[in-house]
Amino acid sequence: WAIHAPYVAAINKLKKERGAVVLAHNYMTPQIYHGISDVVGDSLALAIAATKVEAEVIVQCGVHFMAETSKILNPQKTVLMPDMAAGCSLAESITAEGIAEMRARYPGAPVVSYVNTTAEVKAASDICCTSANAAQIVAAMDSDTVIMTPDKWLAQNVANKVPQKRIVWWDGACIVHEQFTAQDLRDFRDWNPGLKIIAHPECPPDVVAEADYAGSTAxxxxxxxxxxxxxxxLVTECSMASNISDANPEVEFLGPCNMCPYMQKITLEKVLWSLHTMTGVVEVDPKVADRARLAVQRMIDLSQ
Ligand code: 13P
Ligand code: SF4
Known part of the structure; x- marks a missing residue:
């Protein structure tokens, strides 16, 4: 922490001068999560928080699609992304043309797109979802067939929870969560009887089936x-356990985890530079943003 302290102090001072708030995802490093964030949460909590921000500047400590969501919900505000290259394998796996292809293949079926998508993909979708509300959103669709994009594993996990729907999916996956195997989980249980295993629903269904519980990061x-x-x-990104272990000292966090190379691009140094120079400004074409906002707002309305 000693080496991070000057950055934390400088960022917190600049935040006041700039009138900025930091919205940070649960996968941020502990120094960002504990040191400089005003709001922490999962993708749904961050989207909802973005609708309530009063500050004129939002610094998004997370990945690019999260910053786009904040911009879509706050077209008049400045949204800063400390590293524009902080992408997401899911967001990169589908374009608006992919949505059109799915609509042509399944005429009339509504498109539920994960928030881990670009603004253009959200604009081409009927509604968004996150890992926290995916089953609820799909169940609420007024159609027997529902298209879910782009995460095939989330879609299959939702299909297991919402058997009354026929769910069809795009072939995307999270490079962090698809690496875990059910055998890994069984091995860890054998070695540590009594171990509880919690998975993120971006993991393949056989991994989720092996876990005691699956849910969003929050x-x-x-x-x-x-x-x-x-x-x-915690069968998820490594920072998750690091961030919540301090508040849960009696819980022992075991097992392998995977780092998200995109999330890890966000560092204190880059946050400081972005706020100091006011660079890394996220722009979304207003026409795209207007359509994407409908999909995001529909999700928020159904979740509250
Ligand atoms: P949640 O925080 O919404 O569970 O999402 C995890 C994730 O993949 C963010 O990249
Ligand atoms: Fe994307 Fe997976 Fe990284 Fe989340 S953890 S940002 S879904 S690649």
Whole structure:
């Protein structure tokens, strides 16, 4: 922490001078999560928080699609992205043409797109979802067939929870979560009897089936804080356990985790530079933003 302290102090001072707030995802490094953020949360909480921001400047500590969502919801505000290259394998897996292709293949079926998509893809979709509300959103669709893009594993996990719908999906995946295998989980259980295993629903369904609970990053945190297991393995990005371990000292966090190379691009140094120079300004074509806002707002309305 000593080496981070000057950056944390400088950023917190600049935030006041610029009238800025930092919205940080649960996968940010502990120094960002604990040191400089005003709001932390999962993708849904950050989107909802973005609708309530009063500050004129939002610094998005997360990946690019999250900053775009903040901009879509705050077209008049300045949204800063400390590293424009902080992408997402899911967002990169589909374009608006891909949505059109799915609509042609399944005429009349509504398109539910994960928030891990570009503004153009959101604009071409009927509604968004996150890992926290995907099953609820799909169940609410007024159609037997529902198109889910772009995460095939999230779609299959939702299909298991909402059997009354025929869910068809795009072939995208999260490079962090698709690496876990059900065998990894079984091995860790064998080595640590009593271990609780919590997975993110971007993991393949056989991994989720092996877990004691699956949920969004905020729901994972909520589960740990409610259940207070002696030993737990979080089948997700590594920062998750680092960020919540301080507040849960009696819980032992075990097992492998995977780093998201995109999330890890966001550093204190880059946040400081972005705020100091006011560079990394996120722009979304206003016409695209207007259509994308409908899909995001529909999701928020259905989730509250
Ligand atoms: P949630 O925080 O919404 O669970 O999403 C995880 C994620 O993949 C963000 O990149
Ligand atoms: Fe995208 Fe996966 Fe990284 Fe989340 S963890 S930003 S879904 S690549």
């Amino acid at each position: 729901n994972i945190q909520g589960w740990v804080e409610t259940e207070r297991p002696k030993q737990v393995m």
